[in-house]
């Protein structure tokens with residue numbers, strides 16, 4: 001019987017860094033015996049003096065704890081996976097090996113063989129752009145600033161409101177009172193965290209006219225967006241300029257993350273060729289979100305960004321549900337799809353062939369937002385979602401929704417008039433929040 005043994009990080013000094021070793025045996029005890037003859041020293045770490053499993057270790061065969069079965073006598077079959085899981089204290093055992101200079105700040109990550117001093121220098125010479133500074137963006141920005149990525153540009157069009165504080169970890173009540181734009185508040189907080197990082201906050205609506213300029217010079221783009229429309233635009237721009245980007249999204253208790261490396265991995269359109277019709281995708285503003293979901297996704301995006309900067313392999317598509325604890329890595333195709341327009345170099349979102357278009361209605365203090373995908377909205381469904389959030393009424397021709405001090409008049413073809421503002425970015429933001437893009 002050949003069994004894969006997954007070696008935990010604290011024991012990898014015995015395997016010369018190998019994460020996994022193939023060993024034969026018919027019971028867990030035999031596997032460990034055979035493992036020890038191949039890699040001396042393992043037995044002392046796994047078994048106690050009386051030859052039983054050490055009490056600070058757990059061993060799983062596939063996903064079953066052997067203590068709940070027959071312990072070390074648990075049988076194994078060909079292809080089984082045996083995982084040795086030591087109890088981890090957390091914290092760090094670094095003892096000042098990088099006690100002087102700038103490496104002191106990063107000593108706890110520099111001691112990781114995956115990073116090291118060379119890796120740290122690469123991070124310090126890198127530039128990352130975070131598009132969208134909500135829950136995902138603030139988590140990723142915090143991690144990357146603390147990790148010492150040299151230059152970080154934050155782009156966001158919104159102001160901070162009280163309901164953002166539940167999950168947008170960089171902001172506080174004072175930012176709401178000061179009515180600060182998210183990009184500026186984030187820049188101020190991050191500068192206080194790490195003054196060696198060059199942080200630049202830009203307050204703007206990302207659209208097909210400015211996206212290429214915004215991502216110019218980035219080594220990686222992090223997606224912290226709240227709508228699919230702009231995400232597909234970002235996909236086009238990143239592919240066109242050969243800049244890797246890291247998709248992330250979270251709603252309810254679930255989230256997804258995937259790195260897109262132009263010409264090497266599938267892009268977001270390879271996986272999802274079309275946007276769902278307007279009004280059909282759940283948004284955090286209508287479906288809600290458990291704050292842990294974007295925190296996990298934002299943290300994964302930060303790790304993936306660091307790996308790209310360090311030239312490591314990326315993970316594929318990761319899906320997580322923080323409520324049920326389900327965590328899955330889904331295998332994606334090994335490369336771009338030949339059917340994907342974006343990967344073939346047809347940037348339909350960038351050329352504005354698709355997408356939501358906005359027009360300021362002069363003299364009316366209103367903006368028209370056009371949903372362009374021939375959608376047909378269900379007013380019953382929209383009204384049910386809007387009812388807890390504001391004043392809503394409708395007939396067969398239009399739906400009127402009063403929220404956040406604005407009035408939105410929505411038509412069945414997904415067109416909307418947003419009254420109470422002449423600012424196209426505010427109108428787009430309200431549309432993205434409530435109707436969904």
Ligand SMILES: [Zn+2]
Nearest residue numbers: 267270340343
């Ligand atoms: Zn593609």
